[in-house]
Amino acid sequence: MARIPILLATINARYTHAALGLRWLMANLGALREQAALREFHLGQSALQVAEALLADRPRLIGLGVYIWNVEITTAVVQAIKAVAPEVTIVLGGPEAAHEYEATAIFRHADYLIRGEGEVAFAELARAILDGRPPEGKVIDAEPPDLGALVLPYDLYTDADLAHRRIYVEASRGCPFRCDFCLSALDPSVREFPLPPLLDALERLIERGARQLKFVDRTFNLHPARVRAILEFFLERWREGLSLHFEIVPDRLGEDALGLLARFPAGALQLEVGVQTFNPDVQEAISRRQDLEKTVATLGFLRKKTRAWLHADLIAGLPGESWESFAAGFDRLLALGPQAIQVGILKRLRGAPIARHAEPHAMVFAEHPPYEILQTDLIDFARMQRLRRFARYFDLVYNSGNFPRTLGLLWATRPSAFEAFMALSDEVWARTGRTAELALARLAEILYEFLMKEQAAAPPAIAEALEQDFRKPGRREKLAFLK
Secondary structure (H helix, E strand, O other): OOOOOOOEEEEEEOOOOHHHHHHHHOOOHHHHHHHEEEEEEEOOOOOOHHHHHHHHOOOEEEEEEEOOOOOOOOOOOOOHHHHHHHOOOEEOHHHHHOOOOOOOOHHHHHEEEEEEOOOOHHHHHHHHHHOOOOOOOOOOEEOOHHHHHOOOHHHOOHHHHHHHHHHHEEEEEEEOOOOOOOHHHHHOEEEEEEHHHHHHHHHHHHHOOOOOOEEEOOOOOOHHHHHHHHHHHHHHHHOOOOOEEEEEOOHHHHHHHHHHOOOOOOOOEEEEEEEEEOHHHHHHOOOOOOOOEEEHHHHHHHHHHHHOOEEEEEEOOOOOOHHHHHHHHHHHHOOOOOOOEEEHHHHHOOHHHHHHHOOOOOOEOOOOOOEEEEEEOOOOOHHHHHHHHHHHHHHHHHHOOOHHHHHHHOOOOOOOHHHHHHHHHHHHHHOOOOOOOOOOOHHHHOOOOOOHHHHOOOHHHHHOOOOOOOOOOOOHHHHHHHH
């Protein structure tokens, strides 16, 4: 087997994900590209399987992307490689490796760490290592590259990627906001890729058959002229099956952009809307600038006047957010009708400023990834556990879209939708003791029996709602308990 001197590798959360960061590094290796290869794995594989596959190429240097979802398995991969092949140089990059790294096992076993955007720095390091002149320092602080001078990576997506994976692209880097829970708070600058070459690259992707494009920009709609140019580009080149995902700041969407969004057909747009909290005091505490009333108005417009699929984010466990405050925010967001609400549990990302609230708000975080909040001064551990289960069951019951009619009956069982779903969540936990591997029919049965106990409606009406929800094309399973 031919030797591949440079491997660029990472472990994705799922096979359907594709690592944009690796492709940026590969595209900008210059003459070294001929000596390099990409290797992507997923969490369904073991650390030893990954190490074996990497060493089979007999590399001299391995660059690893380290993220919150893969840091533990990547640590095991690095330990295994250095144990059996200590001559292989291992270079770390990515947000989970770049902050508070000094005492971590992965940093201790690796040879180098590149902090920051690594396109230029990795190429220089690889060249030095292959030339036999490795630098002495272990940590390399990469200067932000000139985005206009970088080689775009999109031609590196293979035909198999386009057919089976979500394709990640970016029009800008950085975020102007300084929300404490986010690593983007560390550098509130925004830099943008020149549009003409970016749009040319996107056109090639579409012509090759790309259908799932996800923009990873933190603030896609920061500058109206760029938003208009990108949306008009896709409208002019629209074809059946194309799906676009944008993360938007709702209170900064102008009428021009809203009008363009309204022109897209059903199934074309997925908009991720960061709400996080409806409590203005909490917003101020975490340095989040957002016009709540305009956010509500924009969500209302998007839901009523566009055919976009809306995914709204809400965070539980923020400093200063009480149980009652979170419940009120949840009810307010649910009333706006987004197709999905991601109830996220606050995480203490390494390096994020949220750590400054730990002592004044008695915040306790888990020590292992994903570093979720365990309790605060306003929400104790037991209640935080209930919120964690609530988030999981809400994803299974509401976000899945499996029970739209039946949920209408559930909301009527309590004065608050939050209270209604929390009661159901507690019931599911009491009956099953699990938050994963729950069969849909089992969930339907618990939901049915809960609604019967609550006398949410006449028994035939509850049964009919469940039957209609469950009767979908291709689904053969029957709800035996209704007989």
